[in-house]
Amino acid sequence: MNPTFTPAARALAVAALLALPGLAAAQNVTSDNRGLQALQNRATSLGLVATDAADAAITSQYTDARNGITHVYLCQRVQGIEVYGAVADVHLTAAGKVVSLHSSFRPGIEVLARGAAPTPGLSAQQAVGAAARALGMPAPGNLTVLKAGSAAEGMEFSNGGISLDKIPAKLMYLPLADGSLRLVWDVTLAPLSGDHYWNARVDASSGVLLDKSDFTVSDDFSMLNLTRPLTQATVAAAIKATPATPARPTAAPNSYNVWPLTIESPIHGARQVVTDPADQKHSPFGWHDTDGVAGAEYTTTRGNNVHSYDDAPNNNNASGTNYSPDGGKDLIFDYPFDDSKNAPAKKNQDLAITNLFFWNNLMHDVMAHKGFDEASGNFQAKNYSGEGKGADYVQAEAQDASTASPVRLNNANFSTPLDGGRPRMQMYLWDRSELNVAVTAPAALAGPLNALEGSLGRSLQAVGPISGKLVVADDGSAKPERGCNAPLVNAAAISGNIALIERGKCGFALKIKNAQNAGARMVIMMDSIPNSNTLTRMGGAAPDSVGLRIPSVFITKNEGEKLKIAARAGQVVTISASGEVFYRDGDFDNGIVAHEYGHGISTRLTGGPNVSCLNSFEQMGEGWSDFFALWMTTKPGDVSTTGRGIGTYASFEATDGRGIRPTRYSTDMQINPATYALLGTGSYVTAADGTNPVHAIGYIWATTLWDLNWELIAKHGYNADLKSSTGGNNIALQLVIDGLKLQPCRPGFIDGRNAILKADSVNNKAANSALIWRVFARRGMGFSASQGSSNSLTDQKIAFDMPTVVLANNKQLSAALLDVYPNPASNQVLIRTQVSSSVPVQVELVSVLGQRVFTQTISAARLQKDGLTVNTSSVAPGLYLVRLTTSEGTLTKKLLVQH
Ligand SMILES: [Ca+2]
Ligand SMILES: [Ca+2]
Ligand SMILES: [Ca+2]
Ligand SMILES: [Ca+2]
Ligand SMILES: [Zn+2]
Known part of the structure; x- marks a missing residue:
């Protein structure tokens, strides 16, 4: 000492x-x-x-x-x-x-x-002030002590007028990069904007910010659209276009007219009135209780598990007065739904808040049966068992920031403070703009243009329809159409017209600014890459930060070139352009609600409820969340190979759309080829600014969990009772939840795999270990795989093999170990297995008459990783047997060839 x-x-x-x-x-x-x-x-x-x-x-x-x-x-x-x-x-x-x-x-x-300073130079209050300053927050006002404690135990202060929650502070040692320790104050602050929930560490003497992490996990899908101003014009017009509300049946007491369990969104199934849905075991006093005594404390969408309310102005309910629909003493939440394309969000507000309330409660109840409960740190106002900490029900904010400035769109996020701290779920609207940009003269060029709006300037929807003459920019340089030099030489000609500018040399914002300064009403930006059909979404700066007021669209080089030549030849080229923006409400996308809630589950269960440690580079938070979304919306009769997109409703797609991930989820590797090998390659790398492609990483992990779910369903069947412990789907979710509890802090993929194997050994005496190995091996996390550091995306060893012990004593190996697809096959078939072999594997195609029509030997490693593609175009139609002979045994599967 x-x-x-x-x-x-x-x-x-x-x-x-x-x-x-x-x-x-x-x-x-x-x-x-x-x-x-x-x-x-x-x-x-x-x-x-x-x-x-x-x-x-x-x-x-x-x-x-x-x-x-x-x-x-x-x-x-x-x-x-x-x-x-x-x-x-x-x-x-x-x-x-x-x-x-x-x-x-x-x-x-x-x-x-x-070697570390033994005493803090700053008091805890001073440290809160220093952390706030370092995080760009205002100075805290009167900090009163809510919970006293020694510096090392930690204490809690009031919100100081700057945080959305109480402010904990605790003295800690922070290990620095050089291995030394620094005495720090660990301070948690939730800025009033609701965008972050900082857990920061400031030097206990100097107050310098040394480290921070964010308790908010954000699912930005289109950063480019986040700051686009909403105009009220569309909303007003839409109100007029709205059809009359149809008559509704009168619901029984304690009912909710929502998209219930397993229905992912309004495009996936019909709305239904659900009566008495609260789980008897885990919500024993109903969804509107908060005191553990019979009788609802709230007749609004508020109760022990969640408080859902409107947050269109994005004030984050700081005053506690945000609006929630009231179901009356009978608790009937039955509101109309206007599903017309241009329905204003406000019109569906009651239903949005109700559906959000319903699904948060559903997640609470179902997951409590799987072990995300009071003891393990779930989200409840009151803990009826007395275990864990209460006072942390979910604050679920519907139509968040939809009338705020700036508006937030195409996003959702979830903040998970430690047990006893209230999480916040923010659900946003999603937009889609429809552009009509066309050449109206000369007749030879007339017709629609393939155009894309970016985030620079104001949108066509905001400005209203524009039509006028197209003038090619001239900046006086050797390539005058690039419009980089100001002022433009032909400003007089451009004034009042539409400017055509070519990409290159300088940024989009500058080009548009130059045209605006010359008096242009709009810019058509043509690409500089010949024969490219990819339209670039112009962006890079918030619209107002560069002072752009005019709209702009991007077109291809080939289309632009024709217009440029015609205009320069003296022809009068005229353009008409208009845009309309439509919105969908994330509150109706139950998959996204489940995904967001899932962030709370994975965060609370990993490392225990009082530590937040899903912050390693390989961590699979987005993967667990996607898996929960898929799992909660699996219907009886679904099949494993059907592609499932995430967020298809919010993205204005059909139910078979790709959604917001690299591919749809499927056990069919032709639809979803993801493996662990993707990590650290292509778009699966850490960006220059240090951010990780968390959704891409999660996609690989969720793919594997989804395979696991279906393999277990194939083995144990599907059970539509999602609170039961039997059925392959329930066994799978149980393994995933218990894996979260068993894995180390800051996990990587192999940590996650090992925890699931451990969970199966604990729960099922390892009855599914061969199946689990097979699933993980197929996606590159086989027996010989290693993750390296969970904090690096580039040091993994990929392997597609299975431990030999799993394969022992099994001369005729299970057909499930052999992938043959497509089946029926026409011109080719891919044969793949995860079985290891100490000798090259013989692959044969044998007719029903026993005639060998194909034979080849190939290494087990190649069969495991890539499989073998066999050309069947000249194979006579009929039934065949695919036979693989390995050192561990033989594998057979029937194959139908059709032409
Ligand atoms: Ca009560
Ligand atoms: Ca909010
Ligand atoms: Ca809790
Ligand atoms: Ca690694
Ligand atoms: Zn997420």
Whole structure:
């Protein structure tokens, strides 16, 4: 210990001495120290010295009611102060056997701490002010202490008028890049804009911001559209166009007229009146209770699990007065739906808030049956069991920011503070613009142009229809049509007309600005790449930041060239252009609601409810969320090979559209070829600014979980009762949820695979291990695969093999191990397997008469990775047997050839 104690340091040391050994400031005070002891007993094998784990503390601990596993989550401490990011998890059976243990404790922590300043120069209040300043927030007002505690235990302050929630602050050690420790204040602030929920670490002496993470996970889909101003013109016109509301049946008490379970959105199925939907076990007092005593506390869309309300102005309900529909004493939430294309969002507000309320409750109830419950840190106002922390129901904000300036579109996000902190779900409108840009003269060129609007300037929809003469820009340079030099030489000719400018040399914004300054009413930007049909969405700056007021559209080089030649030849070229924007409401896309809620589940379950650690580069947060969305919307009779897009409703697509991911989800690798090998390649790399392609990463992971779900359905059947424990779909979700609890903090794909295998061993005595291996091997996460660092996207080893033990004792191997598609086949067929073989695999095609029409030997590695494509165009139509002979046994499957 440092001998030069200041009074502050002494106070700290005393506080540390007074703290119960092994217990952090977390809520789960328990006398069960088996997890802590297990960790301490294994210190040496974890590369630690005894003192590294001597002062470890439990951040949370709970026993799973279904499988009896006690999950213990710990943090490393030195001198009673937590070390940020140094955590461990230990999982024990009822008998005390350790089934899994991970640690990221830092070796030699005492020596490292000696180099760090032992006392904070700033008080906790000063640290809150410093963090706010560093994060660009206003200075906090009167910070009153809501929960007192020592610096090392942490304390909570009031929101200071700058945060949407109470402000926790705690003294910690932050490991720096060079391995040294720095004493910091860990401060959590939720700015009033609702865009972020910062967990920041500032130097405890200087107040300098050293590290931050965001509790908000954002699902930006089109950054370019986020700041486009909404005009009220369309909305007003749309009100007139709205058909009369049809008569509705009178609903029974406690009913909701919504798109219920397994219906993904209004394009996927009909709305229905659902009566008494609250789960008897996990919402025993109904969805409108908050006190655990019979009788609803709210007749609005508010209750123990969620409070859903309108947030069109994006004030984030700071005053607590945002609007929620009221179902009256009978709790009847039955509102009309105007599904006309140009219906204003406001007209469907009651229904949007109701549907959002319904689906948040549904996620709560279904997932509680799978083990996301009070003990493990779920979202409830009151915890009826007394386990875990309450006061953290979801704040679900419908039609968020739809009348705010700037408007937010094409997005959704979810903020997950630690257990006891209220999450926020923000659901936005989605837009789609329809452009009509056409040449009206000369007759030889007349006809529609293939055009795309960007985010620069005002939209055609906002400006209204434009028609006029096209004038080619002339900036006086060797390539005058690029319009980069100001002022334009032919400004007089351009004034009052439409400017044609070619891409290149300078940015779009400057070109448009030059045309605007010359008096142009609109810009048609032609591409500079011949024969390209790809239209570029012009963007790069918020519209008003560059002072652009005129609309602009992008067309191809080939179309633009014809117009340029005609105009320069002296012909009068005229253009007409108009645009209209339509909106869809994310509140009706149940897949997106489930996805957002899913972020809360994966965040609370990984590392325990009192630590937030889904922040490694490989972490699969978006993947779990997509999987939950797909899982909740699987209907009886669905088949595994059908492609499923995410967000098809919000993206104005048909139900078989691609949605917002690289491909649709499917077990058919022709539809969805994703494997672990994609990670770190192409668009699956870390960007120059350090951001990761989280949705692309998640897509690979969700693909694998989706395969797992269907393999288990094939084995155990589908159970339409989603709260049951039987049926392949329920077994799959249970493995995924338990995998979240069992995996280490900051996980990668192989950590996730191992946790699912572990969950199967705990839940099902490893009855599905061969199936799980097969699924992961098929997507590149086989037995020999490794993830390298979970914080790098480029150091993985991909493998498509299965452990030999799985394949042992099985000479006639299961047909499920052999992929043959398409089947029936016409001109070619792809044959693939994950089975390993110490000798080259013989692949044969045998007719029903036993005649071999094809034979080839190929390495097992190639069959595992790429498969073998066989040309069947000259094979006579009929039934054949595909036969593979490996060192582990034979595989056969029937194949029909048709021409
Ligand atoms: Ca009540
Ligand atoms: Ca909001
Ligand atoms: Ca909770
Ligand atoms: Ca890696
Ligand atoms: Zn997401």
